[in-house]
Amino acid sequence: MSLKGHLLSSVFLLLLTPPASSQATCTPNTYRGVCSDYGILYQTSVPRNASIALEVGFQTSPLAGKLLDLQLLNFQCGSALQAFLCAEKLPRCEANQTQTTPTEERVCKSSCQKVIDVCTPVLESAGVTFALPACDGPTDAAFGRTKPLVDDTVGGTCVKSEEELAAVVNDFPCKYPLVRNPYWPLSRGPDTCNGPCCAPCPAEELLHQPGDFDTQIRVHQIVHLVAFILCLYVVVSYAVLPGRREHPADIVLHFAIAACIWMGVSLWTLPNVRNIQCADDGVSRSNAFNNKLCGLQAAWVLLGVHATVFWGSYMIWNLHFTIVHKSTILERYKPVGLIACWGLPAILTTIAVIMNDIDASTGALCFVASDSAIKYVFGVQGVLIIPTVVANLVTFVHIARIARRASSIHSQDEPYEMDKPGSVSGASSTTISTRRQILQLVKLNWRALLLGAVFLTTYVTYFIFFQILTNAISSIKPSTPEVRGFLACMLTQPPATAHATCATRFASFMPSYAMVVAAYAVAGLVGFWVFLIFGVQRALLRDWRRLIEDVVHGLRRRKTVPVMGATGNTNLREQELGKWVQL
Template identity: 25%
Template sequence: MTRFLTKVTAVAALALGLVGSMTEALGSMAPYNGTLCKNYVNYEVWLPPNTTVADIEGSLTKQGITSSQMSQLTEACYEPFMEYVCSTSFPMADPAGGNTYNVRFGCMSTCQNAFTECSELFTIFNQTAAIPKCDAPIPGSTVYLPPAGVPFQPDGSCNVVHAIQNLGPTGIGNLTAQCDAPFVTDPKTGPGGTTANAQYCMNGCCLPCPAQYSLYRTGALETGFTITNAMRAVSMVLSFILVLSYLILDDKRSHPSALILFFSICVFLFSVVIIFPLIDTRGIQCADLINPSTQQNNLKCAIQGAILVFASVATCGWCTALILNLHFHTVWNSAWFAKKYWLLHILCWGYATAVTAVALGMGEIQWDFATLCLVSQAKAPQIFFYPLAAMIFPAFLVHIATFFHIARISTQAGADSETMSRSTLSAGAAAAISHRRHVMMAIRIQWRAALMAVCAMVSVTFYWLFYFIQLRKINPLTLQNNIIKFVYCLKVGNAHNYCADQLSPFLPPYGLMIAAEFVVSSIGTVIFVVFFKPALIREWGEKFASLGYLMTGRRREVKEQDQFFVI
């Protein structure tokens, strides 16, 4: 398209008369019957002598101005530029008597609007000749009278056109730009040599995968996600230690410690997926140079994403079990869950399996941000977050009810004197005191489970809110027009960090993005701090001491010596 948009209105200015906003001119007045401006021209147009609408559109076609070429413009540029082309190519005519007509020419404001919306785009694609020059005469008007040409006219006395119906383009077509870093040349690996990915590629240039890394300051996301990856790796190790503790140590596999064991297993699975990006971060994020990973084009992404979805749902399931167990034990003095573990296994593991199967069955596991694959942004609410909400919010309400009960009982316990012997109390008063003691004992025993439930719910809710409110900003279609400004900023020689700062208001805040990822990455560390109490250290010491005696034979020797004292 070497002559793209040059001499935009050369023919439109044929046989112009005197300079003025409404010029009396010879020629003819005719209805518009062309195709290029059919959605903009709904008035009688002025035609120079011996000229037809087809002649004008034919000249525009030779210059590269066609419907297909115009559809290559961005949505922001398309309409202003079409208004500019149509208003100057086809002036409005009113009869002035005889064979003369009052002619309204193009508006200065229309030219300026087209310049504002399109100059960056034309600069990017090296089409500077197409940029409207509003301080110069209407292109081509100097060929005829007056010799100085006709300038663009002021508002109120000029040819104003607007789209009759919104038929703007959906994006940019096959124009080719010179690719400035961080953009790379489109490898065109699609069917038939088409673009690799229409969301990330435009006019022969593509944002390399992972695309978001190029839109923030240099190295910012790499550094931030390295920190969150390290945090998740620490969580993996600490949660594994907690799993071993509750799996190996005596009396830790019975109710209610078993709830903590299964919860810890889920958190370990939630954290262990960090092994995938630690081995090859880009191998999880990207299928190739341009395309982000999906379960269809990257098996590692499918496996890692499935584990993460399963572990996330299962973690919330066992967290809900902890909350309900605390409620039943504290409020109702019931150990109902102690005999219903078969039901908990069916609900928690089964529910997580069902959600994971739906995500995989619908093909919605993919990479969107950070370093891990999860459910796609488009389907995450229905497939992932709503199933989590079905557990989290009811559990949260139950948790609040439990703590209101604890607060009420604690207040009563402080107000009532229990110095009186139980023999002097009525049966009702004795029962009330017994319940208070039970509640206070329950909270002393299970405060760790209560605290962990609150931490887990806060973490999930914070991440969920970030996902809903902020992450959608990073969608390529949402960013399209702002990406144009980013490319232009680079094109005119500005530094990458400067251009990233200009783009930052349209992206998720950097600090909030890292905070959201850090919060969920630290869950394993939090449960370790909460549940790994000093008693576990003593029990590990005793366990290692017992193993030492067993391995060295000293235990048998002591028993052989003790048998004489037993006798």
């Protein structure tokens, strides 16, 4: 029988009235219904037809939902109460060694008190109001009891419901969508488990409409995979083409490599992202220790994210020192910058992994846990990004100021130049030279300026989305009323329509579908910006064409022309390289 029937049936039995005498003779009945899951495996004195009628008639009772909610809040409390109610309404009817005639044995008073002991701290800590059974009273109107419980402290034969429950609890059935807890009863298991049952991993999939979670993952995979390919093109271009491995072009190469690592995280999620998100037990979220693949993937993406920020900042600071301060300090100490921009990200990544602050709680990937992201990622990067933003702004203002000043001088010199055609004054010559220098600086460095603007804007947008999503996800705990209501809906609705129906009711507590998709897409924009700013340029295509032509001509020359001497070949190569460097 389904868990719904199990839970409701035990409530229906509350209306039953036990016989007046605890040792009255009875007629054994082998029908036990759903209470068999709570330990009622003995023969009872309740007629079969009466039990069935009560189960069918009580399905709409508000008390049924309250009992289900209590069991979803805490299985130990809920199951102990269910077992007590079953034993109280289904007295044992069996013969014993001293009596051949079956007699009735009702539930013990001590079992009632154990329910109070188990449930009271649970209800108090959760702030839930629930009327527990009255153990001392002769009757209990809330639960339909009309006779006093058997006081086993002064003698008497009775049924201990907690002992009956202990005999069967390890085999308690889990209804869809719940799955078996592999750690029960030795331990509680992850926070997505309650007693012998757990939500399957990834648990967030249940909270979305059917198929939505997989669609969001696909968006993340596709966007990052395309961004990875585009970044890879920039990396290969700057690594292969002549003249692009020298300062300051080598900064672009390292920046593109870092972004390529970041975007390449999509390769880790193929073909099945659940290999990253879930541990081998099928119910636990992955972390760096229960899933080595999760730890490696998180280290990969953390290294890429940190290195991208460090190299992007390095590029902006190099531009700032070159234009504003006319200094080549970063070029002179390039080895130090190389070590810092790769070494510090590696150190920060190692610290996060060693501190076991890696898990799959932030969405499609393993990343720093949401409660530690500020400490290990965004806080550290913010210390670098904020002054970098200021430096980029100062650089832009400096260029604009010099350009405006040069334009003003040029406009003042124009009448003099018109009076004396063919002559150029010293001031005009200086002005023209200054304007040309400014234009040349802007022409050479506008890509870095643009990168600073779009990269920082994208990064801030991603941070905002990350905070919104992680705050929403972290607030969804299995013990919250909203999640308990969702699970109760899943357990009481027909399995064929339960997911769609219950996810619709829960939608107001979840981030919108569009927001999740936008958050995944924004993170991948970094790779697109790298390609659009540094990969889409005529000079790059021209260099590729010349390189290909050089390779093709070289192959043909080897087939048709005798090999040149060492000196001639070297001179020819230097001439070609000189042309490419000029371009």
